[in-house]
Amino acid sequence: MSESLKKHIQKLIAINDDDCTGILSYFTMMKATKKEDLLTAGKICKSNFFVSKGCLRLFFVNDKGVEETIQFALEHWWLSDYTSFSAQKPAEFFIQAVEKSEIMVLSFSAQEEMLRRFPQMERYFRLVHQRAHAAFQFRIKFLYTLSREQLYRDFARRYPEFVQRIPQYLLASFLGLTPEYLSEIRSRKIS
Amino acid sequence: MSESLKKHIQKLIAINDDDCTGILSYFTMMKATKKEDLLTAGKICKSNFFVSKGCLRLFFVNDKGVEETIQFALEHWWLSDYTSFSAQKPAEFFIQAVEKSEIMVLSFSAQEEMLRRFPQMERYFRLVHQRAHAAFQFRIKFLYTLSREQLYRDFARRYPEFVQRIPQYLLASFLGLTPEYLSEIRSRKIS
Numbered sequence A, B: 001m002s003e004s005l006k007k008h009i010q011k012l013i014a015i016n017d018d019d020c021t022g023i024l025s026y027f028t029m030m031k032a033t034k035k036e037d038l039l040t041a042g043k044i045c046k047s048n049f050f051v052s053k054g055c056l057r058l059f060f061v062n063d064k065g066v067e068e069t070i071q072f073a074l075e076h077w078w079l080s081d082y083t084s085f086s087a088q089k090p091a092e093f094f095i096q097a098v099e100k101s102e103i104m105v106l107s108f109s110a111q112e113e114m115l116r117r118f119p120q121m122e123r124y125f126r127l128v129h130q131r132a133h134a135a136f137q138f139r140i141k142f143l144y145t146l147s148r149e150q151l152y153r154d155f156a157r158r159y160p161e162f163v164q165r166i167p168q169y170l171l172a173s174f175l176g177l178t179p180e181y182l183s184e185i186r187s188r189k190i191s
Helices: A002-012 A017-024 A082-087 A108-117 A121-145 A148-158 A160-165 A168-175 A179-187 B002-012 B017-024 B082-087 B108-117 B121-145 B148-158 B160-165 B168-175 B179-187
Strands: A028-032 A037-039 A047-053 A056-061 A067-073 A094-097 A101-107 B028-032 B037-039 B047-053 B056-061 B067-073 B094-097 B101-107
Touching: A002 A017, A002 A047, A002 A121, A037 A047, A047 A108, A056 A168, A056 B121, A067 A168, A067 B121, A082 B121, A101 A108, A108 A121, A121 A148, A121 B056, A121 B067, A121 B082, A121 B121, A148 A160, A148 A168, A148 A179, A168 A179, B002 B017, B002 B047, B002 B121, B037 B047, B047 B108, B056 B168, B067 B168, B101 B108, B108 B121, B121 B148, B148 B160, B148 B168, B148 B179, B168 B179
Parallel strands: none
Antiparallel strands: A028 A101, A037 A094, A047 A101, A056 A067, A056 A094, B028 B101, B037 B094, B047 B101, B056 B067, B056 B094
């Protein structure tokens, strides 16, 4: 489980095996079952999650009681409610395992201590968040320009495996579609 | 101009005045006129911009030739096309000064060299991007849940000065409204 995190760190920054071992000692490993809750809105988000295997999602519950998915995290992605995590104040989002998952969990205090001892990890997390920042710039562009059907087609083209893998009602909520409309789109042939 | 950046750095990380002077030497200062272009889509985004005074925006031009604003950067915000900047490949976005602005400009090569010499700045940028990541999680939530009118009311409540300051057609494009509809909303009393 820790091997995939080690590989990811060594892909982004230059770091030796000994330091990596020290860094990994700040994490706890966790196996989550499908639909297991890792964060509930109203509670403080105490952890930053790295997905070794499986998939997590960040969502909220709208006024009508419907869950709306903001982000998915597949293998090698980080996920947290960063407003709650950074300030250690109550979260507005939920985090849940979409499927059976293996997760490397870094608590807020462990992260702070680890960054003090291994400041080179600041670069790693800078790159992780800079990539997320870049991805969100495009996400907003797509939300502004593509029709709902185009959003799905574009997503399916870029992440074909993902579309096969996750439940369709979750994909629908992520793309802002009703499950019925998504099913209709999928059954249509592309002209 | 550099004083506001120095203050911002010292607010986020512990750093002495001498190191700050060394860090600031990697920046160039720039005065931009209203509507001056700092990045054009198709060109490589060579710089990361810190706004000391004024306001920048990141936008793209849609299929109909209409500009759509993705992000604004007011005083003490950073802005760049982070996909283009990180990989030094052609940009898909434009960056323009919304009003007369004073900007601290950090080129890609200067940033890399500065981070090698002052690795504590990795923490500063990690915090900058982590905040942006957190802000985008909420931005998506608002886009999914609020009506266009609520988006404007929420925005005006949180950033009253900003709404007074920037041209209404830009605010409309940022909120995904037509300028006419925004004007209609503004003229309505809140019940």
